[in-house]
Amino acid sequence: MPRFLTMVRIDERNIPAEGPDPEFDARMGALFEEITKAGVMLETAGLTPTSEGTRITWSDGKLSYTDGPFTESKEVIGGYSLTRCADKAEALEWAKRFLEVHPENWTVSVEVREIAEG
Numbered sequence: 001m002p003r004f005l006t007m008v009r010i011d012e013r014n015i016p017a018e019g020p021d022p023e024f025d026a027r028m029g030a031l032f033e034e035i036t037k038a039g040v041m042l043e044t045a046g047l048t049p050t051s052e053g054t055r056i057t058w059s060d061g062k063l064s065y066t067d068g069p070f071t072e073s074k075e076v077i078g079g080y081s082l083t084r085c086a087d088k089a090e091a092l093e094w095a096k097r098f099l100e101v102h103p104e105n106w107t108v109s110v111e112v113r114e115i116a117e118g
Helices: 024-037 088-101
Strands: 003-010 041-046 054-059 062-067 076-084 109-114
Touching: 003 088, 024 041, 024 088, 076 088, 088 109
Parallel strands: none
Antiparallel strands: 003 076, 003 109, 041 076, 054 062
């Protein structure tokens, strides 16, 4: 079965100050338990803010390093999951369910891509 990388995109400058509603963690935990029991979830994690990251660029035969935050980026990868699904339709269904767990006033998007396996 193919593997899929789902990248969670957020705008760090517009994270709601009030945070998620009290039931958010419970809803997310239930979804993660379900996807794990289904044998789909291989790995998932959130990422530290871009202010703690470093971007390395290769250009004209030279490396350059830029410490975060990366203010020129409107959206950044805030987390990811690695899943094993029957097909892209199943990967998209899990991604849709992940997004629906979030409060309605949040803006979160995901990019789902199949991993090239050789």
